[in-house]
Amino acid sequence: MFLLILLAASGCVETPDSGNESSPVNESATYWPTEGWRTSTPEQQGMDSEKLAELLDYVEENDINIHSLLIIRNGYVVTDVYFYPFTNNSVHDVASVTKSFTGTLIGIAISEGYIAGVDQPVLELFPNRTVANVDANKKAMTLEDLLTMRSGLECVNEPYEVTTEQMEDSPDWIQFALDLPMAEEPGTRFVYCSSNSHLLSGIISETTGINELAYANKTLFKPLGISNIIWPSDPQVNNRGWGDLHLTPHDMAKLGYLYLNNGEWDGKQIVPAEWVSESTREQVSMEEDEGYGYQWWVPDDDLPERYDARGRGTQLITVVPEENLIVVTTGGGFNADETAPFLVAALKSDRPLPENPTAYGRLQEKINAAAEPPQPEPVKPLPEMAKKIEGKTYVLDSNPLDLQSLSLNFDEEKGEALFTVGVAENQTLEYLLGLDNVYRFSPGEYGLPVAGKGSWESDNVFVAYIDEVANINHYKVTATYQDDQVTILVQDPTWFGDVEFGGRLEGSSEQEAAARNNTSS
Numbered sequence: 306m307f308l309l310i311l312l313a314a315s316g317c318v319e320t321p322d323s324g325n326e327s328s329p330v331n332e333s334a335t336y337w338p339t340e341g342w343r344t345s346t347p348e349q350q351g352m353d354s355e356k357l358a359e360l361l362d363y364v365e366e367n368d369i370n371i372h373s374l375l376i377i378r379n380g381y382v383v384t385d386v387y388f389y390p391f392t393n394n395s396v397h398d399v400a401s402v403t404k405s406f407t408g409t410l411i412g413i414a415i416s417e418g419y420i421a422g423v424d425q426p427v428l429e430l431f432p433n434r435t436v437a438n439v440d441a442n443k444k445a446m447t448l449e450d451l452l453t454m455r456s457g458l459e460c461v462n463e464p465y466e467v468t469t470e471q472m473e474d475s476p477d478w479i480q481f482a483l484d485l486p487m488a489e490e491p492g493t494r495f496v497y498c499s500s501n502s503h504l505l506s507g508i509i510s511e512t513t514g515i516n517e518l519a520y521a522n523k524t525l526f527k528p529l530g531i532s533n534i535i536w537p538s539d540p541q542v543n544n545r546g547w548g549d550l551h552l553t554p555h556d557m558a559k560l561g562y563l564y565l566n567n568g569e570w571d572g573k574q575i576v577p578a579e580w581v582s583e584s585t586r587e588q589v590s591m592e593e594d595e596g597y598g599y600q601w602w603v604p605d606d607d608l609p610e611r612y613d614a615r616g617r618g619t620q621l622i623t624v625v626p627e628e629n630l631i632v633v634t635t636g637g638g639f640n641a642d643e644t645a646p647f648l649v650a651a652l653k654s655d656r657p658l659p660e661n662p663t664a665y666g667r668l669q670e671k672i673n674a675a676a677e678p679p680q681p682e683p684v685k686p687l688p689e690m691a692k693k694i695e696g697k698t699y700v701l702d703s704n705p706l707d708l709q710s711l712s713l714n715f716d717e718e719k720g721e722a723l724f725t726v727g728v729a730e731n732q733t734l735e736y737l738l739g740l741d742n743v744y745r746f747s748p749g750e751y752g753l754p755v756a757g758k759g760s761w762e763s764d765n766v767f768v769a770y771i772d773e774v775a776n777i778n779h780y781k782v783t784a785t786y787q788d789d790q791v792t793i794l795v796q797d798p799t800w801f802g803d804v805e806f807g808g809r810l811e812g813s814s815e816q817e818a819a820a821r822n823n824t825s826s
Contacts, residue, residue, distance in 0.1 A: 334380025337571040338562065339530035342555055345381035346665050351654035352376075355664035357384050360647035361671040364388070369643065370779060370798075371619070372397060375554045375633040376648075380562065384668070385554075388675045390744045390756040390774055396533055396551040397635040397775045400616025403536075403550040404502045406525075406560060408452060408600030410517060411505055412580035413524045419512040423449035423599075427456075428483075430508045437484040446491040448508070451501045452599040453588045457491035458482070460498035465801065469499040469547070478539040479507040495589045495597060499547035502600065503539070506546025517544040528575055529563065531556045535751050548616065551751065551775065554633045560614065561622045561631040585612040585624075618777040618799040628652065637772065637779040638799035681741040684720040688764040690786050691715055698727075699791045701808035706795060711784070711808070713767065721745060722759055724769050724782075736771050750776050789813040 336343060347354045357376075364371060372391035376384040387393045414420050420430070427446045428436060436443070442457055450456045461467040468485070475481040482500040506517045513520050518536045526534065535551035538544045563569075564585065568576030580599075587596035587603045596605035602613040614622040619636040632648070634641060691713075698712045710727035722738040737745035738759035749755035753776055759769040762783070769782040783794040789810040796803050 356651035405614035502547035704806040
């Protein structure tokens with residue numbers, strides 16, 4: 306959990322001498338960041354630039370796979386870092402942080418009278434659908450049960466979200482979720498289930514007459530000045546209520562600031578204050594000091610009150626009301642607890658500190674350096690194996706990733722390789738790889754860039770790093786060539802872990818025999 310240590314800071318913050326007449330920094334900002342956030346030195350907000358610079362030292366030295374770090378105190382940005390190859394002003398998949406936006410929109414819809422309240426039965430909200438597996442438990446399932454992940458629907462989320470994957474494979478995702486059997490009485494047990502959140506999106510569409518994105522643009526995004534948005538939908542154009550919303554880190558922080566201000570924004574009550582309170586209150590208590598509200602995580606421990614919007618890969622919005630603090634991270638899979646001690650050390654006071662130009666200058670140098678690509682390295686001569694496999698297609702064995710084939714082509718003069726992967730439905734994906742330790746960029750999902758680099762680890766082992774950056778996934782693909790065969794190991798710490806399978810050179814006797822066996826079977 307992010308900031309688990311940081312939040313003890315309120316107990317270890319130093320208080321200036323009583324003779325210091327400066328204003329407390331925990332007063333609210335005198336502006337609203339609708340058009341953009343204002344910046345401040347950390348010292349002006351009671352934070353230490355040197356400790357924040359040391360945090361960036363640690364990230365660099367330990368190769369932490371973080372994409373951005375945004376720290377806002379008292380409404381002012383004190384640290385705003387983008388780590389190559391992620392770039393400033395780019396949107397990022399916020400993953401399950403999306404759930405907190407969906408929960409917010411449910412609260413707005415209730416306040417506008419589209420939904421009666423959290424006690425309304427779910428089936429009543431879909432009056433035009435015929436639902437399977439209806440029993441007393443399903444009839445009793447309420448909107449609040451969806452919000453708190455206690456729907457009682459049969460949902461498998463270990464070792465990964467199996468039910469979510471099945472839902473995505475179905476022709477009608479809302480119908481799939483509604484038709485799920487009931488595993489138990491609703492309201493009795495917490496089961497993290499993204500189908501619950503997608504039903505919330507369907508409820509917004511059903512009750513307001515427009516899909517979740519259209520409703521968000523009208524009631525939430527436009528008032529907050531959020532316009533750079535990608536939000537994919539299901540086949541019926543219900544936006545994915547559980548994930549895949551793409552926003553910039555600055556716009557992610559606006560949701561945190563809205564909640565920090567009890568749902569008010571620039572003189573207007575966007576979200577009812579009572580909904581903010583209920584959403585970020587512990588509605589469900591779990592093991593390991595965890596709690597859950599209405600699509601927000603609410604840690605349950607002795608530390609100061611805070612709440613999180615969380616997504617895989619460490620997409621995170623953490624709000625700490627007592628410190629007037631918002632921390633936003635995006636990433637490709639890292640343990641945010643590693644950075645917490647530096648943040649603890651940086652949070653010095655509830656009043657401004659003396660300016661420290663030397664430390665602030667070092668912090669800015671680290672921020673600028675984080676965004677820069679590395680210097681190109683000399684490209685090693687290609688091994689004999691590279692010449693043997695170049696341009697040839699290897700047909701892959703059946704595998705969980707549905708990869709069909711792969712091939713490599715090399716351009717020694719440019720220091721690049723073209724990595725071509727065949728996927729299901731006779732489609733191919735092409736990734737340009739830098740062989741000089743500098744990423745090359747190829748168009749990826751939603752038009753967002755994919756960064757790629759590669760190298761020969763040995764005479765017969767080629768390693769490709771394919772970083773989807775703004776789409777979270779970061780693949781390491783190790784291809785080991787032996788005669789007419791290849792062994793593939795695909796690793797992704799944010800999703801499926803490690804997957805290993807084989808393949809054969811197209812047209813080889815082994816490959817032809819395998820094809821004949823598959824045909825006969």
